[in-house]
Amino acid sequence: MTILSLLFLSVIVTKIQFNSLPLAFHPERIIRPLDPTRYKASRNSMATDFKSIPLIDIGPLVSKWDDPNIEQDEHVAEVVRQLDKACRQAGFFYVKGHGIPDSLIKDVREITRTFFSLPYEEKVKIKLSPGTGYRGYQYVGENITKGVPDMHEAIDCYREVEPGMYGELGKTMEGSNKWPSNPPEFRNMMEEYITRCTDLSRKIMRGLALALGGSADEFERRGAGDPFWVFRIIGYPVLPNGSSADMLESDIGCGAHTDYGLLTLVNQDDNITALQVRNHSGEWISAVPIPGTFVCNIGDMLKILTNGIYESTLHRVINKSSKYRVCVAYFYETNYDAAVVPMDACVNKTGGVKKFGEAVYGEHLVSKVTTNFVI
Numbered sequence: 001m002t003i004l005s006l007l008f009l010s011v012i013v014t015k016i017q018f019n020s021l022p023l024a025f026h027p028e029r030i031i032r033p034l035d036p037t038r039y040k041a042s043r044n045s046m047a048t049d050f051k052s053i054p055l056i057d058i059g060p061l062v063s064k065w066d067d068p069n070i071e072q073d074e075h076v077a078e079v080v081r082q083l084d085k086a087c088r089q090a091g092f093f094y095v096k097g098h099g100i101p102d103s104l105i106k107d108v109r110e111i112t113r114t115f116f117s118l119p120y121e122e123k124v125k126i127k128l129s130p131g132t133g134y135r136g137y138q139y140v141g142e143n144i145t146k147g148v149p150d151m152h153e154a155i156d157c158y159r160e161v162e163p164g165m166y167g168e169l170g171k172t173m174e175g176s177n178k179w180p181s182n183p184p185e186f187r188n189m190m191e192e193y194i195t196r197c198t199d200l201s202r203k204i205m206r207g208l209a210l211a212l213g214g215s216a217d218e219f220e221r222r223g224a225g226d227p228f229w230v231f232r233i234i235g236y237p238v239l240p241n242g243s244s245a246d247m248l249e250s251d252i253g254c255g256a257h258t259d260y261g262l263l264t265l266v267n268q269d270d271n272i273t274a275l276q277v278r279n280h281s282g283e284w285i286s287a288v289p290i291p292g293t294f295v296c297n298i299g300d301m302l303k304i305l306t307n308g309i310y311e312s313t314l315h316r317v318i319n320k321s322s323k324y325r326v327c328v329a330y331f332y333e334t335n336y337d338a339a340v341v342p343m344d345a346c347v348n349k350t351g352g353v354k355k356f357g358e359a360v361y362g363e364h365l366v367s368k369v370t371t372n373f374v375i
Contacts, residue, residue, distance in 0.1 A: 048089040048090070048279070048280060049279045049280045049281045049283070050089050050090040050279050050285065051279070051285060052285065053086075053090055053092045053093060053094060053277065053285065053287055053295070054082065054085070054086045054090070054093050054094070055093070055094040055095075055096065055290060055293065056079065056082045056083060056086065056093050056094065056095055056096075057079070057095075057096050057097040058079050058083075058095045058096070058097050058098060058203070058204065058207065059079075059096075059097030059098075059099075060073065060075035060076045060078070060079050060097075061076050061079045061080070061203060061204070061206070061207045062097060062098060062099045062200070062203050064076050065202075065203040065206050065207075065216070070206075070210070070216050071210060071216070076207070076210075079207055080207050080210045080211045081211070083204070083207050083208055083211050084208075084211035084212075087208065087211070087298055087309075087310040087311075088309065088310065090277065090279075090313065091277075091297055091298050091310065091311045091312060091313035092277050092287065092295065092296065092297045092313060092315070093295075093296050093297075094287075094290055094293040094294065094295055094296070095204070095293060095294050095296055096290075096292060096293045098200055098293075098294060099200065100193075100196050100197070100200060100294075102291075102292050104189075104192070104193060104196070105267055105292070107189060108189060108190065108193050108267060108328050109267060109269060109326045109328060111183055111185070111186055111189055111190075112233050112235065112326045112328060113235070113324070113326050114183050115155075115180055115182075115183060115186060115233075116153060116235040116324070116326070118182065120139070122180075122182060123137050123139075123153075123180070124137060124139070125137075125180070125181075126155070126178035126179070126180055127178075128142075128156055128178070128373065130172075130370075132175050132178055133158065133161065133172070133173050133174050133175025133176075134156060134158075134172070134173070134369045134370075134372075134373070135156055135157055135158060135175055135176070135177050135178050136155065136156065136178035137153070137154070137155050137178070137180075138153060138154055138155075138156065138373060139153050140152060140153045140237060141374070142373055142374050143254075143372055143373055144371075144372060144373065144374060145252075145254060145255030145256070145257050145372075146255055146256075146257075148252070148255055149374065150252065150253060150254045150255060151236065151237065151239055151252065151253050151319075152234050152235060152236045152237075152253050152254060152317070153234070153235050153237070154232055154233060154234045154235065155178070155180075155232070155233040156230075156231075156232055156233075157177045157178075157190075157194075157230070157231040157232075157233070158173060158177070158228070158229070158230055158231070159227075159228050159229045159230075159336075160175070160176050160177060161173045161174045161175065161336070162174065166336055166337050166362060169336075169337055169360070169362045169363065169366075170336060170337075170362060172366045172369070172370060173336075173362070173365070173366065173369070190231070190233070193328075193330075194229065194231055194330065197229075197265050197330040197332070198227070198229060198330075198332065200265065200294075201227075201262075201263050201265060201330070201332035202220075202227070202332075204263060204296065205219050205220075205224065205262060205263060205332070206219075208263075208302075208310075212306060212309070212343070212345065212346060213345055214343075214345065218343075219262070219305070222305070222343065223334045223335050223338030223339070223340060223361075224262060224333075224334045224335060224338065225335065226335045227262075227332055227333055227334065227335060228261070228333040228334065228335065228336040228361065228362075228365075229330065229331060229332055229333055230260070230261070230330075230331035230333065230365075231328075231329070231330055231331070232328070232329045232331075233328050234254075234326070234327045234328070234329065235324060235325070235326055235327075236253040236254075236274065236317065236319040236324065236325040236326075236327070237319075237324055238319070238321070238322055238323065238324060239319065252316055252317070252318050253274060253316075253317040253318055253319045253325070254316055254317040255316055256278065256314045256315065256316040257314065257315070257316070258299065258300055258303075258312040258313065258314055258315075259297060259298075259299035259300065259312060259331060260299050260300055260301065260331065260333065260361075260364055260365055260368060261299040261300070261301050261302075261331050261332060261333030261334060261361070262298065262299055262301050262302045262305075262332050262333055262334060263296060263297075263298060263299065263302065263331075263332045264296060264297045264298075264299060264329060264330070264331050264332070265294045265295075265296055265329070265330045265332070266287075266294060266295040266296070266297075266327060266328075266329050267294060267327065267328040267329070267330075268287075268289050268295065268325075268326075268327045269289060269323075269325050269326050269327070270289045270291045271289065271323075272289065272319065272321045272323055272325045273286050273287075273288050273289060273321075274317050274318055274319045274320070274321065274325055274327075275287040275295065275315060275316075275317055275327075276315060276316050276317070276318065277297075277313055277314070277315045278313065278314040278315065278316075284316070287315075297312070297313060297315065298310050298311070298312055298313075299312050299331070299333075300312045300359075300364065301333065301334050301338075301340050301359070301361055301364070303356075304340050304341070304342060304356045304359055305340060305341075305342060305343055305346065306342070306343065306346045307342035307343070307346040307347050307349075307350045307354060307355050307356065308350060308355050308356070309346055309349065309350060333361060333365075334361045335361070336361060336362045336365075337360070337361070337362055338360070338361045339358050339359075339360050340358065340359045340360070340361060341354070341356070341357070341358050341359075342354045342355065342356055
């Protein structure tokens with residue numbers, strides 16, 4: 001039996017054992033976990049029973065994003081209207097006309113596939129640990145969602161945090177990203193891609209600011225002018241029960257969750273449908289791949305800022321395909337040390353009562369990261 005087979009078997013055993021353990025299995029790693037009552041909203045607060053995810057051509061917004069007269073452009077106004085509708089009804093949408101070359105989008109997936117095809121001994125050279133600031137590679141089953149190991153492997157990256165940069169708030173996340181030396185062009189390609197995703201996310205956020213009745217740079221002035229980012233390079237293996245109707249819940253590639261920050265850009269394989277989004281009735285709606293697009297969704301921090309006008313929607317990943325699936329997810333966040341509270345304008349639009357208390361983004365991130373892994 002190969003080392004890889006033994007490792008996979010150990011994951012299955014761990015899943016059986018872990019499912020009987022409480023979430024406080026690693027209490028020594030919990031740093032100021034969030035009190036959910038501080039900003040909790042109903043998971044059923046999604047406005048509609050959407051049956052599909054809208055596709056939006058954001059080309060006009062991308063071309064005019066820094067125009068001082070952007071609010072007067074009728075084509076931008078139409079994009080803004082569509083973004084607002086998508087965020088109110090589903091919290092998810094596809095974008096095209098985004099300006100990132102399709103060749104780069106594909107190359108990022110292919111180099112990811114190349115890395116994950118390497119022997120375990122090669123991949124583990126950049127292994128994730130608390131000592132790396134939770135940056136690096138994790139094997140299948142080491143990432144957990146709600147106490148259940150996720151059936152994916154990944155490389156986790158974050159905007160680099162220098163020692164002392166955020167005091168105690170940033171101590172857990174201090175460190176530099178762990179890039180593999182093989183393939184040799186991996187780091188340069190990913191860093192270029194991250195830069196492009198950061199720029200694109202800022203442009204989309206400007207559209208959302210306009211949709212909420214603010215100025216285009218509203219979010220940048222309210223705690224996202226120096227945005228943190230999270231970057232996950234993910235591979236979902238073919239599972240024994242993947243094509244079976246009897247597929248176990250513990251075989252889910254990534255369990256149901258919401259994202260932490262403001263906006264997520266998902267670059268997924270063109271020919272494998274695995275990402276699912278839950279609507280108001282609890283139905284799981286598939287985010288069928290559309291070549292050349294990103295799947296976008298909003299996160300917890302934007303939900304708080306908008307006082308629940310925009311919901312961070314539950315989603316999960318189940319790879320029922322007979323093929324290995326690759327997904328590269330970029331997460332655009334607030335400033336690391338931002339204290340996020342509902343915007344007054346959004347409070348006024350939702351009855352005048354704040355539904356959420358203050359959430360410090362860095363605390364929120366650390367409370368998640370320090371309980372996300374079996375390592």
